[in-house]
Amino acid sequence: MRxxxxxxxxxxxxxxxxxxxxxxxxxxxxxxxxxxLEGGLxxxxxxxxxxxxxxxxxxxxxxxxxxxxVEEVEGGSLLNLAFDRLPRPKKGxxxxxxxxxxxxxxxxxxxxxxxxxxxxxxxxxxxxAPTDMAARVRAVELEGEGASHPQPEEAEGTLPDExxxxxxxxxxxxxxxxxxxxxxxxxxxxxxxxxxxxxxxxLCQGRSCAELLxxxxxxxxxxxxxEAGIPRARVPLRPVTLRxxxxxxxxx
Amino acid sequence: MEVLSAEVVVIGGGVIGASAAYYLARxxxxxxxxxxxxxxxxxxxxxxxxxxLQSKIQxxxxxxxxxxxxxxxxxxxxxxxDIEYDRCGSLVLARTAEEIKSLKAQVKKLKGAGLEVEMVxxxxxxxLCPAAAPGIKGASYxxxxxxxxxxxxxxxxxxxxxxxxxxxxxxxxxENIIITNDRVRELRTTAGSxxxxxxVCAAGIGSNQIGKMAIxxxxxxxxxxxxxxxxxxxxxxxxxxxxxxxxxxxxxxEGLEPQTEEARKLGLSFTAEQTKDxxxxxxxxxxxxxxxxxxxxxxxxxxxxxAVEFLPRVSELDVIRSFAGLRPYSPDGLPIMxxxxxxxxxxxxxxxxGDGISLAxxxxxxxxxxxxxxxxxMDISPFSLSRFK
Numbered sequence: 160m161r162x163x164x165x166x167x168x169x170x171x172x173x174x175x176x177x178x179x180x181x182x183x184x185x186x187x188x189x190x191x192x193x194x195x196l197e198g199g200l201x202x203x204x205x206x207x208x209x210x211x212x213x214x215x216x217x218x219x220x221x222x223x224x225x226x227x228x229v230e231e232v233e234g235g236s237l238l239n240l241a242f243d244r245l246p247r248p249k250k251g252x253x254x255x256x257x258x259x260x261x262x263x264x265x266x267x268x269x270x271x272x273x274x275x276x277x278x279x280x281x282x283x284x285x286x287x288a289p290t291d292m293a294a295r296v297r298a299v300e301l302e303g304e305g306a307s308h309p310q311p312e313e314a315e316g317t318l319p320d321e322x323x324x325x326x327x328x329x330x331x332x333x334x335x336x337x338x339x340x341x342x343x344x345x346x347x348x349x350x351x352x353x354x355x356x357x358x359x360x361x362l363c364q365g366r367s368c369a370e371l372l373x374x375x376x377x378x379x380x381x382x383x384x385x386e387a388g389i390p391r392a393r394v395p396l397r398p399v400t401l402r403x404x405x406x407x408x409x410x411x
Numbered sequence: 412m413e414v415l416s417a418e419v420v421v422i423g424g425g426v427i428g429a430s431a432a433y434y435l436a437r438x439x440x441x442x443x444x445x446x447x448x449x450x451x452x453x454x455x456x457x458x459x460x461x462x463x464l465q466s467k468i469q470x471x472x473x474x475x476x477x478x479x480x481x482x483x484x485x486x487x488x489x490x491x492x493d494i495e496y497d498r499c500g501s502l503v504l505a506r507t508a509e510e511i512k513s514l515k516a517q518v519k520k521l522k523g524a525g526l527e528v529e530m531v532x533x534x535x536x537x538x539l540c541p542a543a544a545p546g547i548k549g550a551s552y553x554x555x556x557x558x559x560x561x562x563x564x565x566x567x568x569x570x571x572x573x574x575x576x577x578x579x580x581x582x583x584x585x586e587n588i589i590i591t592n593d594r595v596r597e598l599r600t601t602a603g604s605x606x607x608x609x610x611v612c613a614a615g616i617g618s619n620q621i622g623k624m625a626i627x628x629x630x631x632x633x634x635x636x637x638x639x640x641x642x643x644x645x646x647x648x649x650x651x652x653x654x655x656x657x658x659x660x661x662x663x664x665e666g667l668e669p670q671t672e673e674a675r676k677l678g679l680s681f682t683a684e685q686t687k688d689x690x691x692x693x694x695x696x697x698x699x700x701x702x703x704x705x706x707x708x709x710x711x712x713x714x715x716x717x718a719v720e721f722l723p724r725v726s727e728l729d730v731i732r733s734f735a736g737l738r739p740y741s742p743d744g745l746p747i748m749x750x751x752x753x754x755x756x757x758x759x760x761x762x763x764x765g766d767g768i769s770l771a772x773x774x775x776x777x778x779x780x781x782x783x784x785x786x787x788x789m790d791i792s793p794f795s796l797s798r799f800k
Binding site for chain 1: 579706727728730
């Protein structure tokens with residue numbers, strides 16, 4: 160193992176974080192404080208590359224596996240990413256590299272594969288990839304794995320059925336399985352699903368999961384969108400302390 | 412459309428309707444809940460979970476609440492949903508000497524009525540509520556009081572009723588009640604006709620409208636209560652907490668009026684409760700704003716100000732949400748329960764004002780007794796509709 164001091168300054172953090180939502184596990188898990196959220200809790204993560212030790216903690220905790228860490232090495236790049244399916248690629252496996260839209264970019268080879276230290280079922284992969292494409296890779300697949308997967312066009316807007324642990328609500332970590340259980344018990348209205356499973360009751364008040372919830376309700380329970388009663392966010396739209404709300408200035 | 416029938420139809424899938432259906436189904440009655448939206452979609456799903464005996468007025472109201480509180484442990488063990496029932500005790504906090512004096516007088520009356528309630532000084536208060544501000548002079552403490560998760564209580568009662576044979580119709584709005592020869596015969600709903608000879612109106616704030624279908628005036632109007640929700644935190648509150656003016660706002664007790672103009676205007680008295688998940692619910696207002704369920708900046712600010720004053724430790728907690736619920740308020744704040752003169756088979760179980768959760772078990776049981784036995788184990792005449800005539 161190389162020491163952190165030797166490794167710093169060689170990493171590029173790529174984050175596919177399209178929504179500005181209150182989500183900070185990457186920043187709070189970083190042992191060197193290299194990741195900060197630009198503009199507060201809802202901001203997007205930024206890496207101070209000189210401080211990154213390459214520990215990959217952020218990959219392990221990102222609830223949506225959207226963090227990629229690229230390390231420049233001699234003769235190419237090493238791409239680190241979280242892999243969330245079975246079977247897990249092994250060291251030495253050749254993998255297909257795909258971009259964010261599912262288009263094949265090329266091929267790479269797994270140089271390291273380990274199960275996440277968190278109890279997430281994720282696998283943390285390090286893949287050697289050509290430097291010109293490493294930064295564009297958003298998914299890797301084992302050879303032949305794609306055959307059983309829907310093509311990008313069909314895949315649009317659907318969720319993988321096998322992903323039971325898939326979090327519908329990132330703030331409260333409400334799994335799809337918990338939601339399905341409640342719907343099977345006959346709960347059809349979003350407000351009650353919220354109170355029972357806590358979906359949408361977290362910091363973002365459902366701004367990031369309301370659409371997923373509605374989709375689940377329509378598809379799994381056959382609900383009419385108008386009857387589903389998806390609640391809207393209420394004041395305060397972003398967390399505000401009681402002291403601030405009470406109109407008192409924070410003491411210096 | 413197919414024609415449905417049931418021995419008893421309960422209009423309203425809130426906590427009162429669910430409780431009535433539960434006690435009826437337990438006695439083997441063929442019962443159906445008809446709910447315009449969804450279970451717990453009205454006041455029962457937008458309130459706090461206080462089971463707050465010491466906030467009741469001695470007399471029939473208190474007797475009802477006390478009997479109801481006794482039923483909660485049975486319900487908790489009988490139904491399959493965890494209703495988060497916790498006998499945590501309650502505190503009513505007093506800030507001024509005048510409040511202490513009025514509170515003492517109230518405690519004396521409550522004790523006289525047989526309630527286990529006592530005044531506690533600053534030292535005991537530190538133990539019971541470490542988060543309370545140092546300026547609080549004392550409090551009344553009732554160890555029997557408790558808290559519960561209102562939504563889970565409602566859903567749990569309804570689910571158990573269903574397991575016992577009850578039918579639950581959601582998204583089913585009652586459009587008319589057919590009464591011939593002074594007897595209920597049929598309900599016309601958006602899901603078709605339901606033949607029945609007995610109807611329980613447990614429609615909460617919709618009761619006035621249901622009453623009109625039976626050509627009676629049920630004087631229930633919506634009263635809005637706004638509540639703030641904090642981020643979940645480790646346990647800060649051991650008991651449910653209210654400020655002394657709660658009793659003033661609720662019952663007009665002398666010397667316990669809200670202390671600021673804003674609070675008076677909003678009918679606001681401070682309450683706090685920490686849920687099982689750790690979120691703290693901070694309340695609450697009493698406003699007449701029709702059927703509007705918006706939360707307002709004035710109320711949020713005033714509640715936050717109260718929270719900071721009474722519980723300084725919560726000052727740096729983030730508020731993550733606010734909500735408002737409409738309580739079915741009756742002119743004297745007491746429930747409207749029982750039969751209606753001139754209409755056989757029409758029963759009222761509504762108007763519980765701010766006490767629906769705590770009075771739900773006893774209301775359900777008494778309604779079941781009234782329907783199945785023709786008499787009740789407690790005198791419910793103080794709650795009859797005819798008191799308003």
